[in-house]
Amino acid sequence: MTPNWLDDPIPVQMGKGRSPIVRTSWAVSIYLIVGLLWITFSDRVAELWFPDPEMFSRAQTWKGYLFVLVTGLVLFMVLYRQLTKDRLLLNLQHHQRQALRQREHQLTVLMDNLPGMAYRCLYDKDWTMLFVSGGCQRLTGYTPEELINNHTLSFSDLIDPDDAGRVAEEVARAVSRGESFSVEYVITRKDGRKICVWERGCSVEVANGRTVLEGIMLDISDRKALERELEAMATTDPLTGLLNRREFGRVLEEELARCARYRHSMALLWVDFDHFKEVNDTWGHAAGDNVLCSVSRLLQSSVRSVDSVARFGGEELVVVLPEMGLQEAGETAERLRSRVHGLPIMVAPGHEVRITISVGVAVYPDHGQTTAELCAAADRAMYEAKKRGRDCVVQAT
Numbered sequence: 001m002t003p004n005w006l007d008d009p010i011p012v013q014m015g016k017g018r019s020p021i022v023r024t025s026w027a028v029s030i031y032l033i034v035g036l037l038w039i040t041f042s043d044r045v046a047e048l049w050f051p052d053p054e055m056f057s058r059a060q061t062w063k064g065y066l067f068v069l070v071t072g073l074v075l076f077m078v079l080y081r082q083l084t085k086d087r088l089l090l091n092l093q094h095h096q097r098q099a100l101r102q103r104e105h106q107l108t109v110l111m112d113n114l115p116g117m118a119y120r121c122l123y124d125k126d127w128t129m130l131f132v133s134g135g136c137q138r139l140t141g142y143t144p145e146e147l148i149n150n151h152t153l154s155f156s157d158l159i160d161p162d163d164a165g166r167v168a169e170e171v172a173r174a175v176s177r178g179e180s181f182s183v184e185y186v187i188t189r190k191d192g193r194k195i196c197v198w199e200r201g202c203s204v205e206v207a208n209g210r211t212v213l214e215g216i217m218l219d220i221s222d223r224k225a226l227e228r229e230l231e232a233m234a235t236t237d238p239l240t241g242l243l244n245r246r247e248f249g250r251v252l253e254e255e256l257a258r259c260a261r262y263r264h265s266m267a268l269l270w271v272d273f274d275h276f277k278e279v280n281d282t283w284g285h286a287a288g289d290n291v292l293c294s295v296s297r298l299l300q301s302s303v304r305s306v307d308s309v310a311r312f313g314g315e316e317l318v319v320v321l322p323e324m325g326l327q328e329a330g331e332t333a334e335r336l337r338s339r340v341h342g343l344p345i346m347v348a349p350g351h352e353v354r355i356t357i358s359v360g361v362a363v364y365p366d367h368g369q370t371t372a373e374l375c376a377a378a379d380r381a382m383y384e385a386k387k388r389g390r391d392c393v394v395q396a397t
C-alpha cells in the first residue's frame with residue numbers, strides 16, 4: 001500500500017474549561033446539599049403545618065412523590081441535553097471523516113493523473129521516498145512499493161553518477177536558503193533506459209525537526225532531444241554535417257580571443273574545390289552533393305579533435321587549427337590536399353571522379369589579428385593557389 005499523502009498525525013485540540021470530573025462533582029454536590037436540606041427542613045415544615053399524625057404521614061408521602069418527580073425532571077433534562085450533544089458530535093465527526101476521505105480520494109486521483117510523479121522524501125543521502133504518486137511506475141519503471149523506504153533500491157541509485165553531485169549541491173543550496181529548487185538530471189529506468197527528468201521541489205519542516213522534500217518530477221527526454229536537434233540545426237550544415245558559417249564565426253572568434261589571452265598562435269585554412277562546376281554540369285547536382293559530402297568527411301576525419309571544419313558556403317570549406325604555427329599549418333594543408341587528390345568518388349554506377357582542392361593558409365597573429373583580417377588573408381592565399389594552377393597550397397603573405 002502506498003502510504004497516505006496525509007499521513008502526519010493531526011494533533012487533537014482538547015476543549016478548554018473545567019474537566020468532566022470537576023463538573024460532575026459540582027453537580028453531585030449540589031444534588032446532595034439540596035437533597036439533604038430538603039429532607040431535613042421539609043419534615044420540620046410538614047410537622048408545623050400538619051400536627052395531625054395521619055395528615056403528617058400523607059404529607060410525607062406526597063413530599064416523597066414531589067422529590068422523585070423533581071429529580072426525575074432534572075435527570076431528564078440533563079440526559080436529554082447530553083445525548084443531544086453526543087448525537088450532534090457524532091454527526092459532525094461522521095461528516096468530517098467523509099469530507100476527509102473525499103479529499104484524500106480527490107488528491108490521490110489528482111496525483112495519479114499528474115504527467116510525472118509527485119513525491120515526498122527524506123532529505124538524506126538516499127532520497128528515501130516516503131510517498132510517491134502512481135506516476136512513479138510510468139516514470140521510473142519501479143512500483144511505488146519498490147522505492148518507498150528504499151525497499152528494493154533507493155531513488156539516489158537511479159540518478160546518473162555524472163549528475164548526482166551537481167543535483168545534491170543545487171538542492172542543498174536551495175534548502176539552506178529556504179527556496180524551492182529546480183533541477184534537470186538523467187535517471188536510469190528499471191528497463192535500463194536512460195531518461196532526462198526535470199524536478200521541482202522544496203523542503204518542508206515536519207515533526208521532530210526533520211526535513212523532508214516534496215515536489216514533482218517530469219520526463220523531459222523528448223524536450224531535450226528536440227533541444228539537441230534544434231541546436232544541431234542551428235550550428236551544422238544540413239548537407240555535409242560540418243559546422244555552418246555562423247558557428248564557424250563563433251568558433252573562430254572564441255579561438256582568437258583565447259589566442260590573444262594566452263599569446264598562442266592558430267591557423268586558418270581556406271579550402272575551395274577546383275572546377276566543381278564541371279562535376280555538377282557533367283554528373284548532375286546530386287552527384288556534386290555527393291562529392292561535397294565525401295570531401296567533407298575526409299577533411300573531418302583527417303584533422304585533430306580540437307580542430308573545426310566548417311562549410312563557409314557553396315563549395316568553400318574552412319578549417320580552424322588551434323595552437324598551430326605557420327609551418328605545421330602548411331604541412332597540414334598539404335596533407336589534406338594530397339588526401340583529397342587521391343580520393344576516388346563514385347558519381348554514378350561504375351563512374352568515379354577525382355576532385356582537387358586549392359588551399360590558402362593564414363596564421364594568427366602573423367597574417368591577421370581579427371576574424372575578418374584572418375579570413376581575408378586566407379581567402380587571398382586560396383585565390384593565389386587558383387592562379388598558380390589549382391590543386392596546391394599557398395601561405396598568406
Ligand SMILES: Nc1nc2c(ncn2[C@@H]2O[C@H](COP(=O)(O)OP(=O)(O)OP(=O)(O)O)[C@@H](O)[C@H]2O)c(=O)[nH]1
Pocket residue numbers: 239272273274275276277278280284285286287288289292313314315386390
Ligand atoms: N552540387 C552542389 N553544387 C554546389 C553547391 N553549392 C555550390 N555549388 C556549385 O559549385 C559551383 C562553383 O562554381 P565556380 O564558382 O564557377 O567554381 P569552380 O567550378 O569550382 O571553379 P574554380 O573555383 O575556379 O576552380 C557552381 O556550379 C555551384 O552551383 C551545392 O551545395 N551542391
